[in-house]
Amino acid sequence: MQIDSSFTFVLFGGTGDLSMRKILPALFEAHRAGGMLADSGKIVAVARHASDRADYIRWVNEHVKSHVSKNGVDETAWASFLARIEFINIDLSKAEDFVQLREVIEGLPGIRVFYLATGPSLFVPICRALASVGLNENARIVLEKPLGYDLKSSNAINDAVGEIFTEEQIYRIDHYLGKEPVQNLLALRFGNALFEPLWRREWVESIQITIAEELGVEARGDFYDNTGALRDMVQNHLLQLLSIVAMEPPHSMDSDSVRDEKLRVLRALKPIDPRDIGKVAVRGQYHSGVIRGNAVPAYATEPGVKPDSSTETFVALKVEIENWRWAGVPFFLRTGKRLADRVAEIVVNFRAVPHSALGASALRAGANRLVIRLQPNETIRLYCLAKQPGEGMNLASVHLDLAFDQFFREGQMEAYQRLLLDVINGRLALFVRRDEQEAAWRWVEPILNEWKASIKPPKPYASGTWGPAASSAMLAQHGTCWLEEEN
Structure with a gap:
């Protein structure tokens, strides 16, 4: 570069x-x-x-x-x-x-x-x-980020900045878009005939996107208590990753072609009816617990946090995309603080074969899946079934790895390094356009408003776990589970 x-x-x-x-x-x-x-x-x-x-x-x-x-x-x-x-x-x-x-x-x-x-x-x-x-x-x-507190405040900032700089001069940064596996996801889909025909409702059962953190709010209690996980992570990082996963093949990799396709995904998100939020959205708040042998405090006792705070530190959502490619495929989004591990990953669960002559193991959910790990180690892993050595036709799960540090001798480029070079070079494809941002805020706002008006507090979860039990229950209703629960 x-x-x-x-x-x-x-x-x-x-x-x-x-x-x-x-x-x-x-x-x-x-x-x-x-x-x-x-x-x-x-x-x-x-x-x-x-x-x-x-x-x-x-x-x-x-x-x-x-x-x-x-x-x-x-x-x-x-x-x-x-x-x-x-x-x-x-x-x-x-x-x-x-x-x-x-x-x-x-x-x-x-x-x-x-x-x-x-x-x-x-x-x-x-x-x-x-x-x-x-x-x-x-x-x-x-x-x-954060660029605003809601759609109105975001538009106010964009309007004011837009009076001074043109849209082509404005780079709204989301560092997750600069991560190597996200770039390789585009290469995997659009550079290989193997995956693109399978990347649709007929072959994909569900998709999970998780950004989990072991850390709490640290010294950012005052900021976080006025923000929450939905604004801090879902409105930007998670919806941006979802749009990359679900987008149609762009005409080219120029900035507007890529961002046009992402925008179509965001505009196709099924609006969430406030009456259904309890079924498709889980909010939680961490209590005290133990992480890697160390006792950690509850969110409400963190410096800068109000003792009676109802701010969410965990969000899990079931999302649907209303278009021909993805109709009926649930996307499960999850993010939280003080969880069991620090991990960011995208899990594509393919459907089981329609009939198996090889036994029930070939029909189990998750037999075929693609796991794109963004952090802490950046890898792409394809799971499939193979015969175990020995007598009989016994199947076991095996995986094929794309471990970047093993395949490519040159060092990987960190997300911020790539994005800063793109700014200096004038490449906008990995930056968020204003209409994308507006579409994301417009979809998120009904959830924000419902939670703000609700008298129900966030569901408690112990630090060092994977969040409230309601998160797992939401997936169980669709006959699936989070990846770590299956393992």
């Missing part, structure tokens, strides 16, 4: 957690790899928690190094990376301070990328301040 032109990467929130853990490590890995970042490219960090460049570099040395290469840091590459970094201390709430920013970057070459690693309340003020000093031309703006 070669970048031919130079760039100026302006990082707002330059001392924030996201910048330290993800953005700067991703830029360093691209720099270290050689040939990915133009030699003349510059990084300009904007923050208030450092006084000058020397102070900021000390901060980066202290907080970023531990998040870069697992095999240690090449000090020569690290020193040359730090040489790319400039720093400016300005007050983001004061538009007049942006004159200083213009003075710093106006002499730097190439496309300007403004990455807003800040709270969403600062998105519009920053964009307006950039426009006030003429920095919205020859520029791209990257917006982190």
Whole structure:
């Protein structure tokens, strides 16, 4: 992935957690790899928690190094990376301070990328301040989630930003779309005649998409208590993964062709009748428990969380897509905190053979399935049945692995690294278009509103488990179960 032109990467929130853990490590890995970042490219960090460049570099040395290469840091590459970094201390709430920013970057070459690693309340003020000093031309703006609290607030932010930047300049980032297995899912489906004919209602029994975390809300209690799992994970990450799994083959892999097909999926989601939410949606909240031998507290006792909070930390949904390819196929979405394991995966359960001369094992659910693991290890595994060695026709489940680190010698690219390079290169396919975002909010809002009005609290679940029992019961009604329950 070669970048031919130079760039100026302006990082707002330059001392924030996201910048330290993800953005700067991703830029360093691209720099270290050689040939990915133009030699003349510059990084300009904007923050208030450092006084000058020397102070900021000390901060980066202290907080970023531990998040870069697992095999240690090449000090020569690290020193040359730090040489790319400039720093400016300005007050983001004061538009007049942006004159200083213009003075710093106006002499730097190439496309300007403004990455807003800040709270969403600062998105519009920053964009307006950039426009006030003429920095919205020859520029791209990257917006982190959450982009709004509901459809109305999301539209308000998009309207305001859209007055300053064109849609082609706006990159709404969802890092799950940059993960290697998600890209390989597209290759698997659209590059192989083997899978595409099977990728439909006639051959697929159900699909599960799970994003589970062992961690609780950590130091984000105040933010999370006003957000919840439905807004934080379902409206963006899970619905984006669903649209990738279910989309029709695009005309090409250009940005609008891919996003047009994703949008069609989001618009085909069956609206959830508020009267049916209890049947197709489960919300839960973690209580105290034990994870890997360590006692962890209940959500309601976490710092920043209201003691009587009804915010959900777990969501499970049954989703249907009303089109010819997927009619009648249930999609089960699940996400939660303080669960039994940290895992993100997509499970495609194919239908059993219609008749088996080989015994009942060939007719069992899940005999044939595809598991796309996004984290912690990125793999794609195809399960099928084979004869066990020995006497008789006894079948056993076997699997074929696509383990990327074994098949490809070159190292895998982290999601943020890929997405940041795409921003600099002007590739929009892996970023969320406004109409996609609106369609996702429109589908989620009835659930949000019903839960807000409900007097029933979230269902409790012990930390270190897989969530409320109602989640498993919902799948049992359809004759299936979550993958870990079968194993």
